[in-house]
Amino acid sequence: MRHTISVLVENKFGVLSRVSGLFSGRGYNIESLSVGETIDPNISIMTIVTSGDDQVIEQITKQLNKLIDVIKVVDLTEVDHVEREMILIKVAPKREDKAEVLRLVEIFRGKVVDSSPQTYTIEITGDEKKIEAFVELMKAFNIKEFVRTGKIAIAREGVK
Amino acid sequence: MKRTGAQIVIECLKREGVKHIFGYPGGVVLGIFDLLYDDKDIQLVLTRHEQGAVHAADGYARSTGRPGVVLVTSGPGATNTVTGIATAYMDSIPVIVLTGQVPTKLIGNDAFQEADIVGITRPCTKHNYLVKDVKDLARIMKEAFHIATTGRPGPVLIDLPKDVLGDKTTFHCPDKVTIRGYNPKYEGNRWMIKQAANEIQKAKRPVIIAGGGVVHSDASKELKELAELTEIPVIMTLMGLGVFPGTHRLSLGMPGMHGSYYANKAIQESDLLIAVGIRFDDRVTGRISSFAPKAKIIHIDIDPSSIRKNVRVDVPIVGDAKRVLKVLVEMLKEGGKVQWEAVRKAWLKQIEKWKQERPLSYEFDENIIKPQFVVEKIYELTKGKAIISTEVGQNQMWTAQFYKFDRPRTLLTSGGLGTMGYGFPAAMGAQVAHPDKIVIDIAGDGSFQMNIQELATCVTYKLPVKVAILNNMYLGMVRQWQELFYAERYSYSHLDTVPDFVKVAEAYGAVGLRATKPSEVEPVIKEALKVKDLPVVMDFIVDWKEKVFPMVPAGGSLDEMIFGEEKKEKKKLRAVK
Ligand SMILES: Cc1ncc(C[n+]2csc(CCOP(=O)(O)OP(=O)(O)O)c2C)c(N)n1
Ligand SMILES: [Mg+2]
Numbered sequence: 001m002r003h004t005i006s007v008l009v010e011n012k013f014g015v016l017s018r019v020s021g022l023f024s025g026r027g028y029n030i031e032s033l034s035v036g037e038t039i040d041p042n043i044s045i046m047t048i049v050t051s052g053d054d055q056v057i058e059q060i061t062k063q064l065n066k067l068i069d070v071i072k073v074v075d076l077t078e079v080d081h082v083e084r085e086m087i088l089i090k091v092a093p094k095r096e097d098k099a100e101v102l103r104l105v106e107i108f109r110g111k112v113v114d115s116s117p118q119t120y121t122i123e124i125t126g127d128e129k130k131i132e133a134f135v136e137l138m139k140a141f142n143i144k145e146f147v148r149t150g151k152i153a154i155a156r157e158g159v160k
Numbered sequence: 161m162k163r164t165g166a167q168i169v170i171e172c173l174k175r176e177g178v179k180h181i182f183g184y185p186g187g188v189v190l191g192i193f194d195l196l197y198d199d200k201d202i203q204l205v206l207t208r209h210e211q212g213a214v215h216a217a218d219g220y221a222r223s224t225g226r227p228g229v230v231l232v233t234s235g236p237g238a239t240n241t242v243t244g245i246a247t248a249y250m251d252s253i254p255v256i257v258l259t260g261q262v263p264t265k266l267i268g269n270d271a272f273q274e275a276d277i278v279g280i281t282r283p284c285t286k287h288n289y290l291v292k293d294v295k296d297l298a299r300i301m302k303e304a305f306h307i308a309t310t311g312r313p314g315p316v317l318i319d320l321p322k323d324v325l326g327d328k329t330t331f332h333c334p335d336k337v338t339i340r341g342y343n344p345k346y347e348g349n350r351w352m353i354k355q356a357a358n359e360i361q362k363a364k365r366p367v368i369i370a371g372g373g374v375v376h377s378d379a380s381k382e383l384k385e386l387a388e389l390t391e392i393p394v395i396m397t398l399m400g401l402g403v404f405p406g407t408h409r410l411s412l413g414m415p416g417m418h419g420s421y422y423a424n425k426a427i428q429e430s431d432l433l434i435a436v437g438i439r440f441d442d443r444v445t446g447r448i449s450s451f452a453p454k455a456k457i458i459h460i461d462i463d464p465s466s467i468r469k470n471v472r473v474d475v476p477i478v479g480d481a482k483r484v485l486k487v488l489v490e491m492l493k494e495g496g497k498v499q500w501e502a503v504r505k506a507w508l509k510q511i512e513k514w515k516q517e518r519p520l521s522y523e524f525d526e527n528i529i530k531p532q533f534v535v536e537k538i539y540e541l542t543k544g545k546a547i548i549s550t551e552v553g554q555n556q557m558w559t560a561q562f563y564k565f566d567r568p569r570t571l572l573t574s575g576g577l578g579t580m581g582y583g584f585p586a587a588m589g590a591q592v593a594h595p596d597k598i599v600i601d602i603a604g605d606g607s608f609q610m611n612i613q614e615l616a617t618c619v620t621y622k623l624p625v626k627v628a629i630l631n632n633m634y635l636g637m638v639r640q641w642q643e644l645f646y647a648e649r650y651s652y653s654h655l656d657t658v659p660d661f662v663k664v665a666e667a668y669g670a671v672g673l674r675a676t677k678p679s680e681v682e683p684v685i686k687e688a689l690k691v692k693d694l695p696v697v698m699d700f701i702v703d704w705k706e707k708v709f710p711m712v713p714a715g716g717s718l719d720e721m722i723f724g725e726e727k728k729e730k731k732k733l734r735a736v737k
Contacts, residue, residue, distance in 0.1 A: 010341065013290070018282060025283045055468065062465035068287040068307060071341040 002031070003057050004083060004153045007046040007064055008072040011037060015069045019046060022067065028052065028060055032085075032150030043071065047152045076153050083153040086125045087134075092118045093141040101141055108134050119144060165294045165325040166191035169258065172301035174201055175333060178229050180220065180592055181205070182213035186233020187273065188260035188322040193231075205592055205621060208613035210237050212585040214244020215611070217255045219586030222572045223547055224593045225378065227254040227308050234260040235273030238319075239280065243579060246284040248315040250576025251372060251399060254308040255315040257285075263323040264292055278319050286314030294327035299334055306337040311344030312463040313376055344462060348479030348487065355475045356434070356458045357491040361498065363432035363456075365507045366392045369415065369444075372399030372575070373437015373461055374481050375568045380404065382485035383436065389489060391504035393511055395423045397438050398560055398575045406564035407544070412511065413520070416444040417712050418557040422514035424710070424718040427452050429510070435459045437481045440470040441576065450717035460484050518723065520561050522706070529678050531555070531630040531702040535562040538600060538628060541685050546598040547590050549573060549583040551607030553637035555630045557708040559602045581610025584627060588614055591623045598689065600626040605658050606635045615668040618695035625695045626688050632704035633658050640707045644722075665697035674699040 009015045016035060023030050031049040038045050050060060057075065064073045076083075093101045098120075105112060105122050108130065114121035124134050128151070135146070163171070169192055173181070181204045185193045196204050207213040210232045217228025232241055238259040248255045262271040278290045287307050289300050297320075304316040360366060374383055380403045387394050387410050394404040395412045404411055412423040424446075427433065433455045438444070445451040448470060458475040459467050467476045477484055522532040535558050538546070544564055549572035550556040556573055565571050572590060574582040587601040601608075608629055618625050630636075638653040662672030671694050675684040681700065688696040710721040 013292075014278065014282075017279070021282055059465060059469060066463070066465055068339060068342045 001053070001057075001077075002049065002051045003075055003077040004081070004151060005048045005050060005061065005064070006074045006076055006153060007048060007070060008038075009044050009046060010069040010071065011042050011044040012069055015044070016046075018067050018069060019048075019064065022063055023050070023060075026059070026063065028056065032148075034150040034152055047150070049151050074155070076155060080156045081153050082156060083127050083151050084125055085128065085131055085149055085151045086123065087131055087146065087148040088113070088121060088123055089135065089138055089143060090119050090121045090145040091138055091141045092144050093120070097141055101138075104134070104137055110134070161330075162328040163331045164191070164328050165291075165297055165320065166195055168294070168297045168329075168331055169301065169320070169325070170195050170199065170202065171331060172298055172333060173229065176301075176305045177226070178202060181229045181231050182207055182216040182220070182589065183231035184210050184213055184233065184237055186235075186237045186260060188234045188262060189231060189258075189320070189325070191322070191325045192258075204231065205617065207585065207617050209611065210240035211244050211581065212588070212611050212614045212617065214241045214255065214257065215247065215579075215582050215585035216589030216592070216614075218244060218248045218253050218582075219549060219572050219589030220593045221248075221253050221255055221589075222586070223569050223590035225569065227256055227305060228589060230255065230257045232257070232259055233273070234262055234277075235275045237273075238277035239275050242280060242284070243577075245281055245315050245317065247574050247577045247579045247582055249284045249286070251574065252313050252376060253315065254313040256304055256308055257315060257317040259317060259319050260325075261290070261319045261321040264321045265323070267321065277317065281317050284315075285317050286312075288317040288319070290319045291321065291324050294324050294329045297324065297329075298332060302334055303337050303339060307339075307342065311342070312373075345464075345478050346462070346480040346483055348460065348477040348484035350487065352475060352477045353484060353487050354491060356460075356477060356488055357495060359432055359456055359458060359475060360390055360392075360434070360492060361495060364503075365430045365510075366390070366432040366434060367412070367426045367430045368392050368394045368434045368436065369397065369427070369438055370394060370400040370403050370436045371397040371438030374400055374403040375437075377437065377462070377481040378568075379436070379482035379485055380568050382482055382489060385489050386485055386492075389492060389500065391500045391508065392434070393426060393508065395419075395426065397441070397444055398573060400438065401560060401571045402565035402568045405566040407566055414560050415718070416441075416446065417714070418561065418708050418710065419712075420520055420561070421518035421710050421721060421723075422511055424712070424721060425514045426511055427455070428719050430455045433457045435461075436485065437461060439463075439466045442470070445470065446712045446716055446718040446720075450719070518710070524678075525703065526678060528703045529675060529681060529700055531632070531700070531706055532558050532562050533678060534628060534630060534681055534700050534702065535559055535602060537681050537685055538602065539563045541682065541689065542598055542600070546570070546600050547572065547587070547594060549587040549590065549599070549601045551583040551601070551603045552578045552580045553604045553607060553635065554632070554640065554706070554708050555602050555604040555607070555636075557637075558630070561708075563602075580604070580607035582607075584608060584625070585611050585614045587625045587627075588618055588623055591618075591625045592621070598626070599624075600628055603627050603629045604636060605629055605631040605633060605661075606655055608661075609659075612664065615665065615670050615695055615697070619669040622693045623695060624692050626698065627695070628685075628698045629661055629700060630702050631658065631661070631699050632702050632706070634704055636704070637708070639704075643707070644711075645713065661697050661699040665695070670695040670697060672697050672699065674701070676701045
């Protein structure tokens, strides 16, 4: 099963490689990983999406906790939480399709953040389903480039 | 007064009570070496290879319980420590490795003798540091010792760039370490311990398996109390040998691939396994799906990730073995008067029957030296009181089987990584810590050659380490597998050229002795034990055909032991990946 794990770490040199090395060294799989500083500049937060059976996930959590630079590990999958991901997608639709693309951006509450005579660059934020659905629709309009941030997630208040 | 980084390193080591460092010099650490030149409190033992230095520090640590310290230069000096570090890591041994590094400005430039040792050792240290500012140095030194020696111990590496060692700062060493991400849990959950006590009260065929964690937590006394109170037999993993007296009526010796028949039988038939400080290595469990099929499992370990990593666990207890066992024994005593002897009678009788059925044994021969005979004689002549190290291979397994360890920290052996070349330098480190004890490396002819250069170190420092080579002219354990599982195709396991070890010893200025007949074994050992100020190499020319039995073929279940009698069947056995 898929799990979204939030890892609070010391914002120190080498921490990312300790975490990613743990996954590769033990054969765990990372579907996405995003890192950033928190309000406290000494602390960073990583959101890792991984998959495995219960035993594997238990090991991942325990092994992460064992790292000296890891302060806290929360498996968000076990609690009610909000997940978001952002993508930037560059499409080059045919002239007659341009309006349709813009309409879809509207429906998905996305934004066109750059455009050229041939292309639109679109920003979409949402949960996985929404993003997948949007990307699926864009396939008809000649996708040129596509980047995604990986998931970030946060527990809903009151259920922690 | 301001001090240089190098001075701070030395000062911090002194504050940690360090008396010996094992090391090897080179460009970037000369600043530290210069201070050691006339230091009165710290002696550096100059090994002949950095790998030897780490194993020596490891042997020092295993035999004393105090951390061993290593000091080497950057680049090749640092990379030479990797096998030693990985060995210590797998067996949870506190070792502090100080490596020199090129100046901070040059890091990343492929400078002369630059190696990213922090990157290289990240997966085989408990933690490691690159010191970028001399102001952090004292704190890092303090943290390193703290991390290495607390919780589940392990090696910690500190990489010291040359400029940091030369930079000056006001020395300030914190008295306390606070690391928010590191808080080992020592007290076990009382409710869980109560569950364990209940299970013990209910169990009909319980057995204790004790491992290296019991050594680290110094819990032998508590373990013995538990076993004797409840009349539960005790099995010890390779890392645990000695935590419970091997000569005790309740001892069943070692389980697993080359464990005793009765230990493996007891596990497979038991209804309750009380595992203390073990990590259920595959060499111990055999095929997991058929491991201890009838047993509930209580698992006590300080490392939460050891629990449920390999086997299912019914009562998990995270905590320090000593404290948990203490509470457990108290609870069992409070639980009222149980007639443990009566309760246990049938089970102990069954175990006794297994012991009679298939004791650990070998066939003595008057004409050719059996390796097991050498181990037995060493046991006899040292009255079981020596510190024994081993290499890896058959020599290691025969030592585990035939030397009865009665006290913890008397067997030094590379269990997790299985590092050939470990035993001799480890023995050397133990001898530095215990100048008056008898320290013997029971070696293989292959393994000894992997760190044979340390003979020079032993001669220099007058360390009377004894090496007993079970010389079979083979990579014996490899040969054994080839005989049993690869249709006797001895691919590259014969050591065509084995040096004359007696002459090698003499060339180094050590004492060399040889025995070629069983009758010479005892005199040679006695002769060796008389030597007090030089290393001694005993070359025992043993029966090269001898194999280690019982054996559970890799991937087999603990019930599927072979005993070496089923010659006709052996062709049928196949290696299982
Ligand atoms: C550094 C290293 N390389 C390879 C091995 C694989 N290996 C395990 S036992 C063994 C043979 C050891 O030979 P020897 O030291 O003569 O011991 P014996 O088995 O003959 O007692 C080998 C090659 C190992 N354990 N360690
Ligand atoms: Mg050999």
